[in-house]
Amino acid sequence: MEQSVKKETLLVLNRMEMEDQTVLVTNQGDFYTKLQNTYFTDWMSYDVYIKEDQCIGIAQVSEQEQTIENAYLKSCQDEKISFLFAGAVYEKELQERWISCEPGVCDLVFRDGALTAIKTKQDIIQGQMLSYDDSEIEIEDYGRIHHNGKLPVYQTYGDVSEKSISDVVLGNMNVAYVTAGKEVCAILILQPADIKNIRVLLLSDDGTNIRSDVYLKCSTNANITCGDETKSAGSEELLHPADTLTMAPGKTYIVKPESEDGKIYLCNGNGTAVSNGYAGTIEVHSTENGYTVVNELPLEEYLYAVVPSEMPSSFSPEALKTQAVCARSYVYMQLMRADLAAYGAHINDSTSYQVYNKVEKTKESVAAVDATCGQVLT
Template sequence: MKKKVVILLLSMMLFMGVFLYGAFQNIKKPEKEKKPPITQQSAETVLENVWIVSGENSEVTYFNEDQTVSVKTAMSLSEPIKNVIGDITMKDGIVQKIKLKPERISGKVISIDKDIIQIEVDDAIQNYPLADSFKVYRIRDGLKSLTIQNILVGYDNVDFALGDGKLCAGIVEKELEIHDIRVLLKTSKYEDILHQSVTFTCTSAYHVKVGKKTISYKAGKKITVKPSSKLLKSGRITIQPKKSSGKIKLLNVKRTCGNPGYRGMIEIAKYNDKLTVVNELPMEEYLYAVIPSEMPSNYGTEALKVQAVCARTYAYKQLMRNEFSQYGAHIDDSVASQVYNNIAEDKNSIKAVKDTYGEVMLSENDVIEAYYFSTS
């Protein structure tokens, strides 16, 4: 009897549990407030200083990072666009805004130092700051993206686009013809590239250019310049003989040949409260004073001619590397490049250069790295 009562009680408890569960399930829970779906908006992207190939109606074609891209515009262009630097604002793959930068300058590049390029414009050297997104484009023989290392000091084959007072892009559309080389001249014993002061004279009458002003001096007139000198008020001077046969002598520099005399022109510029000295001259004349500095000039005609070809090849390759551009030079006059004017030129070295005029060593139409040893 007790057993039946227990079973009955358990059955009743199970029934009540099922009943209560069903009752609770039927109670409606308060509905949560529905929130509107979140719509993600794409951000705008600005492509700075791209080369805009063309733009007309509702389409723009631009070149950037070695890619040519055509895109639609959100607005119809008021007038056609062609071959200009500009900023393109994009959203969802559609052009929203275009900022053109049509202003250009051109001139001889004097130096490239960190965020500034010095350019000689209208006989005056000016400092131009670089934009953060400075680009370089070659637009001749097909479009190609280059780097600032491809801008050679001493040459004027690059135009520059200006925007907001800064250089935005370099545009290479002229063919580069190598004719001159710029050599950074070190102090005595090749100890430093920066000079405390410079004393110079010339074997012929000469003139000194200070900004747009030119001052003439007689042959043999000695001048000393220091970073604080009035002559360097504009930051840089150039010295040029009046006769092609004249040579500028640096009296504060000693080499094996004594005080060296230099063909071409000399530039002296302030740099970190000291001075840089750069010799610009034709490549072939530069080699006149490389050959005897790297090997004895009495080694015979053929040996000197071989040396001339090697030295010319090496100089060309180093020039294109542009490693001394911050000082306004391509190479220096020490073993870091190749020794120049430690021993003066002579008739044998001049003849070897003239007999091999313009000859360089090539491999698959590219100038080779012509490393050589002056002693072995």
């Protein structure tokens, strides 16, 4: 079906000439045009006709205010402003002296080529990012918060730069979220990742990401959290997260053993364990088609149950050490990829990544992981 022509008002930030056309860099994105470059002036607004990603005509110079949303203001001193937007740094001489502004996320308003307002955004929350998709971010202690899909990510330590949301290492990074209304409008990476934990999506028996139902039990007493509610569960008590999640849509059901050596088991409806025990926590989230189950635990503890699942513990100590280093190196690579971010996980427990906890940890696997602690291939 042929795309219709739309009339839009755009603020031109930059123009890049190509062989047979010009790229207009604007506050609404990049558009190609075969119109003469001289028809446009940087920092001016235009009413234009847009078809897909092409600017096919100009109606007039616009006198309307146009906003650059969620830019990162680097500096505003005297008669010059510097800001980061859509991966580029812009500097503009101002027509009048402005009061110095602190760096941060803001909306910049322009009219007739001049800056008319700086609207700073100061509502910020902090927490580990647990998952994200095209419309929501799950934040530790806050739950799921909406975003509009256009979500800039700024690294604020060192030289301020723009990153991708995939650069946020789930569960292992100090992150701040700039909010407006009930939405997240920008993400600030405050520090480098401090890799301690890994989040593993536990696949169903038929190898899919979604389970039709979930039953759990813990070898020790456990704390159960869902949203703002926390309760206790006894050792070996059969847990059915669906009973709670039905009354708390959009929330995550989290099981955490009270004892550090406590293990969580997947069970059938009769309470019989159908898995080996999992260290760390288990998170259950409801979806339209069922439930996802994620195991979060310390990375080295995870490796204890990867090494014997990938290589028999009867192999030589040196072979097991090599396996441990390879497994750790692979994990670090996957932590940076965020393949399963929509499920709140870095990897799953199958051969698609690394087989995990199909064989319980052994004294040999623990020794191999401990002997190579922190070692990765470079």
